[in-house]
Each structure stands twice: as C-alpha cells, then as structure tokens.
Amino acid sequence: MALFFENTPKNYIESLASHKTVEKDHGRIEEREITSCNDIDWLTREHEPPYLVSIVSVKSRRFHNNEWSQETRYFISSVKHNDAEKFGHYIRAHWGVENNLHWTLDMAFDEDSRRIRKGFADQNMAILRQISLNLLKSETEHKVGIKIKRRMAGWDNDYLLKVLQIF
DSSP: OHHHHHSOOGGGGGGEEEEEEEEEETTEEEEEEEEEEOOOHHHHHHOOOTTOOEEEEEEEEEEETTEEEEEEEEEEEOOOOOOHHHHHHHHHHHHHHHHHHHHHHHHHHOGGGOOOOSTTHHHHHHHHHHHHHHHHHHOOSSOSOHHHHHHHHHHOHHHHHHHTTOO
16 A cells, blocks of 8 residues: 555546645644545455455654654545545544543553563453443443542442442
8 A cells, every 4th residue: 555655656646535734732733644545446456355445545744842753654444435534534533532542541540551461461451441441431420530430449349339230
C-alpha cells in the first residue's frame, strides 16, 4: 500500500480522494492529509481478505516543542465510499475511543505500570481489567469515578456483589 500511495500509477490518480486538516491545540500544530482509494482491483487480485473495499493513507505532521515530526499510517477498509474527509473522521473517532479506554484503564487500574510478562498472563490480566471496567461503568447508582468504585468493591462485599450483578 505504501508504494501505491507514494508512487500512484497514472491510471489510478483519478480514483484518489484527498482531504487536508490543520489543528492547533494544546501548544502544538498537527496537519493531516488523508488519501483514500476504492479502485483497488490490483490489490484484490493478489490478496483476498474478506470485505477489502478501500485503502486509506494518513500523513501526519506535528509541530511540538519547536520540532516537526512526521508519520504515515495505512488502513484497509470495508467502507465502499471514497470520501477522504469521512475516512479522516472515522479514523480520528476510532483513536479517540482507543485513547479514552487506555486513559481510563491507566487511571483506574494503573495499567501502564503493570509488569506481568510470563506466558499469556499479561493478555489475560488486560482482559480482566477491561471486564472489570465495563462492570464498574455499568453500576450507575454511585456517582463517583471508576477508581473509587473499584476501591469500594474491594472494601465492601455487598457493593462487589452489586457490581458483579449477583443478587
């Protein structure tokens, strides 16, 4: 995909859609150029992943602490349209969800400092933390943060049973 977006063959240039954004926030400037293509017969002939309909490239340039950094990410999609602006919104929304989940897990469970390394223990514990997070979020009677709900469940067996929805 990288080669396609970097050196697009002339007969595919018309099938590309592009959109640029510039955001200034939190003391940094971020420029994004989203390019999408749904004319990918050349790719589906060679590879047949299910629902492969379009490909997307996102070039990001970021100015922070008096330095520019650049990154290019590539995505495959099952979305049939070729609207680069919409793809940009989809990708940003996806990362917003991912970042929010990571931030919540780190704040409530101190996930970043976990050092479990043997076998599948790290993956198993990550799943258990996500299940715990979902259970704690579903308890809506107490209007406190997830971290406090987690502690309450550790201190009070009745509250723990309520969170686990065992009556």
